Amino acid sequence: MSVVVYILFFTLLFLIISKKTETRFSAFFLGMLIFPSCIWIIDSPKIEPFHVFLFSVIGMEILFEFKDFKRNLKSFPFFIPVLLVFLSFALTVYSNEGLDIGKYYTMVRNYLDIYGPLIISYIVIKRLKEDSVLDQLYWPLLIMGFLGIIEGLFQENYPFQIICSSFPYYNGFYSLNEPVQAGIDTWRSRTLLTTCHPTSYGALLCALIFFYVPQVKEKLSSKKQFFFYAVFLPNLYFCGCRTAMVLVAVAFLYMFTRRQKIFFKVAFVVVIVFGIVILGHYVVDYFSIEGQGSSLQLRQSQLLFSINAVLDKPIFGNGVGYMNEFIFEKDSYGKTIMEEGVMGLESILFVKIIDYGLLGLGTFLLLSGWIFFWFFKREKKFPEAEAGCLITATTMGLFYLSGNIGNVSALSYALIGLLAAEIRNKEELLKDEETDKKKQQSKSP
Secondary structure, three states: OHHHHHHHHHHHHHHHHHOOHHHHHHHHHHHHHHOOOOEEOEOOOOEOHHHHHHHHHHHHHHHHOHHHHHHHHHOOOOHHHHHHHHHHHHHHHHHHHOOOHHHHHHHHHHHHHHHHHHHHHHHHHOOOOOOOHHHHHHHHHHHHHHHHHHHHHHOOEHHHHHHHHOOOEEOOOOOOOOOEOOOOOOOOOOOOOOOOOHHHHHHHHHHHHHHHHHHHHHHOOHHHHHHHHHHHHHHHHHHOOHHHHHHHHHHHHHHHHOOOOHHHHHHHHHHHHHHHHHHHHHHHHHHOOOOOOOOHHHHHHHHHHHHHHOOOOOOOOOOOOHHHHHHOOEOOOOOEOOOOOOOOOOOHHHHHHHHHHHHHHHHHHHHHHHHHHHHHOOOOOOHHHHHHHHHHHHHHHHHHHHOOOOOHHHHHHHHHHHHHHHHHHHHHHHHHHHHHHHHHHHHOO
16 A cells, blocks of 8 residues: 555655646645655655655746746735745744754745745646636545545554655654544544545635635536535535534534625624523533533643743744654653643744744734735635635634644645635736726727
C-alpha cells in the first residue's frame, strides 16, 4: 500500500509541475487534503508533503509565469492585511531574538505554511478565463466523502493509517499500529478521514460545503447536487464536531432568510432572540458537562492561562513557535505533555496572543475581517462572494471556538484565494464590457 501512496504523491506532484491553471490548483489542493500535516519526509529541515506541493507551485509560477505572477500579485485584494501579518511576525522575532537569521527563517516558513496557499491560489486561478475548478474537484472530493461515511459507519479509519504509515516521520494523535478509531473513547461518533483531528475535519467540511452550496444550482446538475448533499451532510454528523454542526446550521438559515422579504427576516430574528433567551442556559449547561468534549470551564482555564503566559510580553508575544516548543513539551518517549487544566489551547486566538502578542492577534483579526467584508460587499453580485462569506464566517468561527489543528486553515485559505480570483476575473470582464459599450456609444452618431 505504501507504493500506491507514493504513486499518488508523485502523480499529484507531476500534475503541479506539468500542468497549468486549474489542474495545477486541483492537484495542489488534493495534495494538501490527502496528506496530513502530521507526517513529513525529511526531519531537518522538516519537509512535509504539503511543503513539496506548495514550493513546487510557487517555483513553477515564478519560473514560467513570472509576468502574470507579478501582475496578479499586485491585484491581490488582501495584500495589505497579509503584509501587516507578515510584519507582525517579523517584529515578534526581532523583539525576542534580535537579528537571529535562523529564527527569521523559521518565521518565514511558518508564515508560508499558513498564508502561502491564500496568496498562491489567487495567483494561479487569476489566469483562468473560465472557472472549471468546481467541477474538476467534484468527483475526487465525492470519493473522499464516501470514505468518510464508511469511517463513520464502522468507526475505523484505514486511509489515515495507510498514508501516515508510508512516510518515515509521524507525529499524530493516534497510534498507527492498528486502524485509527477517533471516537472509540468518546460518547459520540468522531471521524477525521485524512485530516489530523475530528475538529479539523469539521472545519474542512464547513469550507467544502459552502464552497459548493452557493454555486451548486448554477454549476452542477440536479444529480450531482443530490450526491453532494447525500455525502457531505452525513460526514458533518459523523465527524462529531458540534461547533461545525451549529455553524453550518446557522449559515444555512442565513442563506434561507437573506432571500426572504423584510417581514420574514424581522420575524426570524425575533424568534432567534427569544430562542437564545429561553434555551441559552440549557445550551451552556450542555457544553459545560465535563467529559463531553471541550467544556466552557476548560476554555475559561485556557483563556486565563493564555493571558498569564503573555503578561511579560503583551505587545509582541513570546516568539514564533513558543507554544509548541515550551508549553507543549515532549517527554523522553516523544509524547506531548499537556497541562491537565489547559489541554490543547483550542482557540486559535489563544495561540496567536501567546506567540505573537496583541499585535499579532490584531493583524490576524484584521485579515479575517478584511476577507469577510471584501466578499460581503460583492455578495449580491456573485455566488462566489456568498461562498467566500460563508467559508470565512464558519471556518474562522470554528478556529476561534475550537482551534486550528493541522493544515486545515491552509485548505480554507486556498479556497478563499480561488474564489477571490474568480470574482476579480468577473469584475475585470464586466469593466471591459462597460468600456467597450462606452466606446461604441461614443462612435455612434
